[in-house]
Amino acid sequence: MDKPVIESHGLGLFKLKPKHIMPLYEDLSAENIAELREVYQVDPLEALLSLVGQQMIFVVERNGKALAITGLDDEGVMWALFTESMKKNWVRFARASIDLITFYHHFYDQLRCQVWSKNEMIVQWLAHLGFEPESIFMSGHIEMVEFVRCKSEKTNVYSFLSRPVMH
Numbered sequence: 535m536d537k538p539v540i541e542s543h544g545l546g547l548f549k550l551k552p553k554h555i556m557p558l559y560e561d562l563s564a565e566n567i568a569e570l571r572e573v574y575q576v577d578p579l580e581a582l583l584s585l586v587g588q589q590m591i592f593v594v595e596r597n598g599k600a601l602a603i604t605g606l607d608d609e610g611v612m613w614a615l616f617t618e619s620m621k622k623n624w625v626r627f628a629r630a631s632i633d634l635i636t637f638y639h640h641f642y643d644q645l646r647c648q649v650w651s652k653n654e655m656i657v658q659w660l661a662h663l664g665f666e667p668e669s670i671f672m673s674g675h676i677e678m679v680e681f682v683r684c685k686s687e688k689t690n691v692y693s694f695l696s697r698p699v700m701h
Contacts, residue, residue, distance in 0.1 A: 542630035561617035610642030651677040
């Protein structure tokens with residue numbers, strides 16, 4: 535059994551493996567299918583298959599069931615795709631996402647997301663995580679919102695208990 539990269543609120547973050555593709559594809563949310571087809575003009579299965587073997591691509595699981603896939607690209611742009619099963623686990627995922635963002639900030643001080651403006655639930659999730667809308671732009675006829683989140687000083691590892699002491 536694989537060991538999770540991180541665990542939080544009963545969810546585990548695992549490196550994406552080929553075994554995850556079909557369960558994710560078969561349960562992919564209607565919103566994400568529409569976004570992949572309308573915004574990015576890609577077939578959902580082909581999009582998922584293209585991710586296998588790439589760095590910084592992870593699957594969120596609960597009790598061995600894939601609920602989401604998330605990743606970072608080389609520029610620190612975060613993205614996520616969700617399954618229909620995630621809807622039953624949304625509150626748990628929202629709480630665990632704080633640890634996910636902390637994990638991602640180990641790699642990039644600034645995280646970005648580009649979200650289809652129709653994805654209101656994702657916009658609310660990003661706001662919950664401290665992302666701020668930076669711009670609205672058009673991609674063809676599709677309105678997109680770009681969000682940014684900067685690593686705060688609280689995110690850095692400080693030990694406030696250990697301070698210089700004069701002897």
